[in-house]
């Protein structure tokens with residue numbers, strides 16, 4: 001296996017001979033598209049973080065603090081919309097998926113490179129529309145990211161435009177999913193059997209199916225909100241014979257599976273990182289791959305757990321509760337397999353591994369608190385409290401968010417040919433981890449004690465814990481800033497990153513750094529599994 | 540697999556996946572339809588009687604014919620018959636225009652009778668009726684948009700055939716556009732009985 005060395009100027013950065021912005025925004029190279037996604041997604045993440053900090057700042061003390069109640073409603077709505085639709089859903093699949101998936105399969109690009117570029121454009125257009133909606137019309141939407149009717153059909157804020165932007169983002173997500181499924185089915189290198197596909201790519205396969213099967217439902221639901229607002233069809237309006245609960249059903253038929261669009265790719269990242277930094281083949285490869293599909297399938301039937309309190313039949317509640325518990329099984333399988341992989345491994349605690357380990361812990365806390373929400377009896381107590389907010393931040397940010405940073409430290413040096421510094425990465429990680437728990441664990445306690453969510457003001461007895469949570473948010477943001485600054489500086493000017501320093505056995509580590517435009521000089525022939533380090537000749 | 544040769548199978552796989560998402564999109568509307576039908580069977584029956592069966596049936600025939608033309612254009616291009624392909628595509632687009640024109644007549648007649656979203660007549664009428672017509676306008680409107688998109692795609696492929704970018708050796712784009720057209724047809728095949736023939 002040849003290990004060529006290239007400098008940061010080499011590879012796909014320059015060998016198409018083209019430079020300038022046009023060579024990026026019109027490029028069909030999956031690596032360039034992946035990086036463009038990455039830059040956009042990170043920018044929106046920073047916007048979302050800023051809004052999150054503002055929400056927390058408002059809640060630092062009871063009573064009005066920094067904004068008005070209306071602005072507060074807009075803040076948590078826009079924070080939610082940005083984080084969900086602009087950061088976490090496209091986050092790992094569109095950026096790291098595009099960067100890594102074709103190479104892990106031994107392909108030169110995705111199946112439809114031009115469609116790929118088109119979906120990036122759709123993403124940008126959708127995002128711009130969402131941003132425009134904040135500053136035009138009747139002002140930023142104030143419905144919460146769930147756009148529940150009847151409020152979303154009536155409010156005079158700029159909901160129609162925002163919802164239309166999200167519709168376009170959904171289209172982009174669908175096209176990425178179709179592209180990945182087709183690529184995985186048609187473009188695998190000789191020898192890349194289904195049981196030799198790296199687990200990150202496996203997780204993207206399951207994710208892509210959810211993107212294809214669930215997104216159209218949100219598309220039509222959002223169109224319905226727009227038609228309700230513009231034409232007044234009355235489909236969700238009880239005074240006209242419509243049923244607002246139907247909206248909730250349709251919304252969650254998408255949005256619960258969407259949770260798996262958010263978390264599955266993160267799990268895939270962890271499944272690729274843990275074995276490499278434990279120097280051991282993954283434990284239970286097939287079960288991990290299979291559990292991704294099981295999560296995707298079972299997760300499609302549990303949307304009703306968001307609606308226990310909206311007046312479902314008792315039988316309905318029991319069925320949805322039971323199904324919800326079933327989803328915990330494949331998730332737990334993954335956690336046990338990661339832990340078993342590390343058992344007796346020689347673990348090296350570098351930045352990607354630290355983020356991966358904290359993923360396991362935070363995701364487990366999020367998952368366990370999910371069981372409290374999945375059981376109807378306890379959910380009725382904590383429904384729509386800060387407990388829920390704490391829960392989903394543990395899953396989405398502690399899970400996918402940390403996996404995103406793990407992926408950034410693990411793969412980006414490969415694409416830039418330079419690496420970040422280890423020490424600031426670890427300091428940033430420590431701050432993120434501590435701040436995170438101070439912030440969101442406190443929120444869970446607050447919720448248990450009865451503090452509702454999406455409230456501008458609260459009772460004086462919640463004051464102390466709210467103060468603690470807000471201080472936690474500062475610590476966490478300090479960590480995020482250090483991590484991002486360190487990555488940015490390192491990838492531009494850091495030490496050269498060559499060869500296969502992590503010792504990975506998947507295909508991306510067998511090609512030059514940074515990868516050339518065509519990825520492979522000759523089409524590779526795969527002779528070993530993705531975690532067969534001996535077979536790959538990794539010492 | 541090298542990227543140099545075109546993967547026609549892959550292209551069709553992608554198209555099928557996309558069509559699946561379109562079916563799900565309409566599936567959302569049909570889901571609403573089934574829930575509200577269970578809730579308001581009587582009003583839905585009465586609403587269906589107010590729709591014009593002649594318009595609906597004619598449009599069904601027109602659309603089926605267009606699908607036939609589209610299917611024949613695929614066989615034609617595979618035989619290398621460029622002229623026949625072009626006229627068949629023109630036929631398809633022609634049918635699409637007839638369809639849209641009839642739809643226009645139908646909608647104007649309804650609107651003329653005071654039946655349109657948010658109209659006083661519907662607001663005062665029984666709730667189920669307003670739901671029925673709300674869904675009717677929504678579904679046929681969404682379908683109409685798909686007819687328009689399909690026609691644009693057809694016209695674009697016709698240009699490609701004319702310029703011989705698409706030919707007997709490479710016709711997967713035409714096949715895919717035709718698949719899309721069949722989907723538009725298929726959705727209508729559901730709309731017609733659900734709205735016009737409901738008893």
Ligand code: HEM
Pocket residue numbers: 048049050052053055056076077079080081083084088143144145146389393396397401452453454455473476477
């Ligand atoms: C610095 C980081 C963050 C802070 C300080 C923060 C804080 C908050 C707060 C205080 C709320 C409002 C809770 C409520 O009243 O209901 C909230 C809501 C939310 N956050 Fe975050 N968050 C952060 C990061 C994230 C990330 C990374 C994601 C996505 C992965 C996210 C997704 C959401 C969502 C979806 C909501 C719900 C909005 C709604 O209720 O409509 N947040 N966040």
Ligand SMILES: [Cu+2]
Pocket residue numbers: 255256259302303305306
């Ligand atoms: Cu859920």
